[in-house]
Amino acid sequence: xxxxxxxxxxxxxxxxxxxxxxxxxxxxxxxxxxxxxxxxxxxxxxxxxxxxxxxxxxxxxxxxxxxxxxxxxxxxxxxxxxxxxxxxxxxxxxxxxxxxxxxxxxxxxxxxxxxxxxxxxxxxxxxxxxxxxxxxxxxxxxxxxxxxxxxxxxxxxxxxxxxxxxxxxxxxxxxxxxxxxxxxxxxxxxxxxxxxxxxxxxxxxxxxxxxxxxxxxxxxxxxx
Amino acid sequence: xxxxxxxxxxxxxxxxxxxxxxxxxxxxxxxxxxxxxxxxxxxxxxxxxxxxxxxxxxxxxxxxxxxxxxxxxxxxxxxxxxxxxxxxxxxxxxxxxxxxxxxxxxxxxxxxxxxxxxxxxxxxxxxxxxxxxxxxxxxxxxxxxxxxxxxxxxxxxxxxxxxxxxxxxxxxxxxxxxxxxxxxxxxxxxxxxxxxxxxxxxxxxxxxxxxxxxxxxxxxxxxx
DNA sequence: ACTGATAGAAATGTCGGACATTATTGTCAG
DNA sequence: CTGACAATAATGTCCGACATTTCTATCAGT
Numbered sequence: 001x002x003x004x005x006x007x008x009x010x011x012x013x014x015x016x017x018x019x020x021x022x023x024x025x026x027x028x029x030x031x032x033x034x035x036x037x038x039x040x041x042x043x044x045x046x047x048x049x050x051x052x053x054x055x056x057x058x059x060x061x062x063x064x065x066x067x068x069x070x071x072x073x074x075x076x077x078x079x080x081x082x083x084x085x086x087x088x089x090x091x092x093x094x095x096x097x098x099x100x101x102x103x104x105x106x107x108x109x110x111x112x113x114x115x116x117x118x119x120x121x122x123x124x125x126x127x128x129x130x131x132x133x134x135x136x137x138x139x140x141x142x143x144x145x146x147x148x149x150x151x152x153x154x155x156x157x158x159x160x161x162x163x164x165x166x167x168x169x170x171x172x173x174x175x176x177x178x179x180x181x182x183x184x185x186x187x188x189x190x191x192x193x194x195x196x197x198x199x200x201x202x203x204x205x206x207x208x209x210x211x212x213x214x215x216x217x218x219x220x221x222x223x224x
Numbered sequence: 225x226x227x228x229x230x231x232x233x234x235x236x237x238x239x240x241x242x243x244x245x246x247x248x249x250x251x252x253x254x255x256x257x258x259x260x261x262x263x264x265x266x267x268x269x270x271x272x273x274x275x276x277x278x279x280x281x282x283x284x285x286x287x288x289x290x291x292x293x294x295x296x297x298x299x300x301x302x303x304x305x306x307x308x309x310x311x312x313x314x315x316x317x318x319x320x321x322x323x324x325x326x327x328x329x330x331x332x333x334x335x336x337x338x339x340x341x342x343x344x345x346x347x348x349x350x351x352x353x354x355x356x357x358x359x360x361x362x363x364x365x366x367x368x369x370x371x372x373x374x375x376x377x378x379x380x381x382x383x384x385x386x387x388x389x390x391x392x393x394x395x396x397x398x399x400x401x402x403x404x405x406x407x408x409x410x411x412x413x414x415x416x417x418x419x420x421x422x423x424x425x426x427x428x429x430x431x432x433x434x435x436x437x438x439x440x441x442x443x444x445x446x447x448x
Numbered sequence: 449a450c451t452g453a454t455a456g457a458a459a460t461g462t463c464g465g466a467c468a469t470t471a472t473t474g475t476c477a478g
Numbered sequence: 479c480t481g482a483c484a485a486t487a488a489t490g491t492c493c494g495a496c497a498t499t500t501c502t503a504t505c506a507g508t
Binding site: 013014052055056059060062063071087088090091093094095098102152153154155158 | 237238276279280283284286287295311312314315318319322326376377378379382
């Protein structure tokens with residue numbers, strides 16, 4: 001049978017990866033709500049894959065922590081409890097703090113000073129205070145960039161698994177102007193510490209920054 | 225067909241888990257060397273599972289980082305490069321350090337002071353200096369125990385994935401008496417810091433301890 | 449009407465076979 | 479000895495079947 005010709009030029013060579021990516025997208029966009037059950041028979045009807053392949057996709061998604069698999073009870077979109085969220089942000093505090101420290105250590109080798117200076121300018125401007133979407137759109141790249149500067153791929157992929165799956169919109173709503181102001185200030189301080197090559201301070205500031213985000217996340221409504 | 229009745233009372237309910245556990249055991253005991261290819265057809269002959277189930281086991285092992293899966297090239301036991309090892313110990317330095325800090329913070333709530341005091345006595349005794357096996361057998365539980373005291377299950381499972389898969393024996397051989405002496409001293413210092421409820425110091429000491437182990441691990445022969 | 453047992457339906461876990469696709473190997477002409 | 483090419487081996491995917499387990503709706507009894 002002709003293998004799907006749809007995935008033109010994408011890196012997803014296996015059908016299971018395609019299916020996993022599609023389900024991931026549906027989860028992140030809210031089509032699949034946290035706690036919702038994923039019935040194999042239903043998804044087979046929606047995705048061009050067989051049961052075996054779908055089950056493989058389930059395993060990959062479960063490995064990424066996006067869904068949960070229970071024996072003889074199938075798959076469901078992962079539902080966060082407040083305790084889970086606390087643990088998650090504790091991990092991020094630890095890892096991103098360390099990433100900031102490593103980034104500060106390696107700042108000389110990197111020509112990414114330029115990039116950091118550009119980011120700094122962004123967080124000094126008013127856009128990130130006025131517009132919550134602009135704020136968010138610049139927030140993720142900044143954190144990712146600092147993590148990338150740390151130069152540890154394991155660290156990078158570990159942190160990728162710690163992004164909140166389906167609650168981003170609800171988190172966004174919690175960021176009022178006051179919150180955005182504090183956040184922007186912290187970002188600038190972190191950038192300065194990294195640029196100055198001060199690992200200890202960079203780590204300390206990043207930890208405080210992530211901890212604050214974690215406390216804010218606890219206010220997300222509708223958590224189990 | 226009658227499902228295998230062998231797994232009496234173990235928590236491994238799914239056949240895929242049984243197969244994964246068996247393969248994991250073979251890797252850790254050295255029957256399967258790093259880099260060795262795992263042919264589906266061969267393993268089907270050795271394990272009482274079908275191809276589908278075996279492939280599921282592969283996915284789980286890959287998620288744990290024990291094997292690597294390449295498209296159209298199957299599975300092979302993960303081979304560590306020195307760079308991989310460096311990243312791995314960097315992660316452990318970060319996470320275990322943080323775990324020590326958390327443990328020190330929560331020491332009052334835990335009645336595990338007793339446990340720590342017992343561990344302290346062990347590391348003051350001569351057994352852990354004289355016998356490399358005794359050293360190792362007490363090392364893992366101590367680290368695990370401190371991580372458990374941190375009370376973050378994510379942290380716990382993240383660290384479980386960072387254990388060296390098949391190189392433990394070779395690492396063990398690097399621990400001569402001098403190394404063991406330093407290690408024991410560091411353990412005692414860490415325990416004292418946790419008992420004293422000093423998170424900052426506990427983290428600092430644990431980081432130094434893990435970093436030292438990482439530098440030692442770089443001496444493991446036969447790495448890619 | 450409510451509760452609990454029970455039979456039926458629904459969904460998952462596992463198996464075996466089949467075939468397409470791709471990687472590896474071995475052969476042969478030059 | 480090298481490069482093209484055919485043969486082999488191994489993986490990726492699909493399909494259908496059945497056992498096992500969970501879920502559900504019905505029904506008897508208090």
